[in-house]
Amino acid sequence: MKKRTNIQVVSRRQQQRPVMKFLKPMPFVVVLGIGLTLMGCGDGSDDGMARAQNTGTDFVAPTVFQAAGPDIASIQNTIEQYRIALKGNNNGNDGPHSDGRREINWDGGGVDTTTAPVTPFNTFLNTRGAQFTTTGTGLSQAPPSGGPQGGLATLFNNPTYGTIFSTFSPKRLFTPVDSNVTEAHFFVPGSNGTVAAKVSGFGAVFTDVDLPDGSGPGNKNGNRQSSTRIECFGTGGELIFSSLVPASPGDGSLSFLGIVFTDARIARVRITSGDASPGPNDDGTHDIVMMDDFLYGEPQPVQPTP
Ligand SMILES: [Ca+2]
Ligand SMILES: [Ca+2]
Numbered sequence: 001m002k003k004r005t006n007i008q009v010v011s012r013r014q015q016q017r018p019v020m021k022f023l024k025p026m027p028f029v030v031v032l033g034i035g036l037t038l039m040g041c042g043d044g045s046d047d048g049m050a051r052a053q054n055t056g057t058d059f060v061a062p063t064v065f066q067a068a069g070p071d072i073a074s075i076q077n078t079i080e081q082y083r084i085a086l087k088g089n090n091n092g093n094d095g096p097h098s099d100g101r102r103e104i105n106w107d108g109g110g111v112d113t114t115t116a117p118v119t120p121f122n123t124f125l126n127t128r129g130a131q132f133t134t135t136g137t138g139l140s141q142a143p144p145s146g147g148p149q150g151g152l153a154t155l156f157n158n159p160t161y162g163t164i165f166s167t168f169s170p171k172r173l174f175t176p177v178d179s180n181v182t183e184a185h186f187f188v189p190g191s192n193g194t195v196a197a198k199v200s201g202f203g204a205v206f207t208d209v210d211l212p213d214g215s216g217p218g219n220k221n222g223n224r225q226s227s228t229r230i231e232c233f234g235t236g237g238e239l240i241f242s243s244l245v246p247a248s249p250g251d252g253s254l255s256f257l258g259i260v261f262t263d264a265r266i267a268r269v270r271i272t273s274g275d276a277s278p279g280p281n282d283d284g285t286h287d288i289v290m291m292d293d294f295l296y297g298e299p300q301p302v303q304p305t306p
């Protein structure tokens with residue numbers, strides 16, 4: 001079945017030439033606008049069904065925002081555009097509301113503690129209408145290093161993690177432990193998880209996405225596949241959108257991928273961060289990735305309120 005590729009893409013090309021000097025002839029931080037297609041990827045049986053639905057005539061294209069580069073400036077403008085596209089205010093811990101958006105920066109007001117891995121992660125369930133789960137041990141908030149518990153470097157017993165990740169919002173990042181998969185489920189804020197909800201859009205910041213690395217056909221290593229992706233599912237569990245997160249070479253880079261539909265239709269999001277569970281060194285065989293800020297549309301009840 002023919003795939004639809006009429007996805008409207010809003011991209012930012014950020015050129016950071018001093019850092020990119022080894023990448024010629026063009027700067028790497030080209031956002032993969034035209035390379036973006038719908039991908040019914042994944043290994044679950046639901047994906048196979050979703051793939052068929054994806055390519056049907058009822059497919060609705062979201063607007064896609066993406067950027068990657070060596071520092072905060074590389075993605076800042078794209079995130080600002082994404083906030084505008086989500087419309088309305090950042091509702092913080094207030095609400096529920098009929099419009100606007102929610103944001104989570106994992107920073108707890110600027111603390112540097114490492115939170116013990118837990119799933120489901122319900123810290124923002126009642127206040128901001130999002131619950132996070134993983135198939136691993138749990139989900140943790142941590143600075144790359146330091147703080148009373150030592151941050152990611154101690155959590156994963158790998159000192160290199162203190163230097164290869166950076167934050168979009170200091171000081172903490174978010175990560176699954178013993179897994180590279182995080183799922184987001186939405187509920188009406190204030191309902192403490194009792195009223196299922198859907199959102200119009202979801203976006204996330206990632207740090208140190210190395211793949212795809214741009215090696216093309218003919219290279220003895222072949223094309224190295226993407227490591228990091230966001231998949232969005234509808235209220236019936238069907239896959240409604242999937243895309244890779246753009247990469248940037250080196251360590252400590254920041255990437256952003258966000259999508260927004262014209263209406264609330266995303267009930268669940270699956271994030272694959274990196275191609276391996278954190279622990280090993282970030283090297284030629286493992287692309288380890290951490291997450292930072294999440295942004296999403298104000299959760300709206302799946303069932304209309306009477
Ligand atoms: Ca943060
Ligand atoms: Ca790296």
Ligand SMILES: [Ca+2]
Binds near residue numbers: 209286287288
């Ligand atoms: Ca990496």
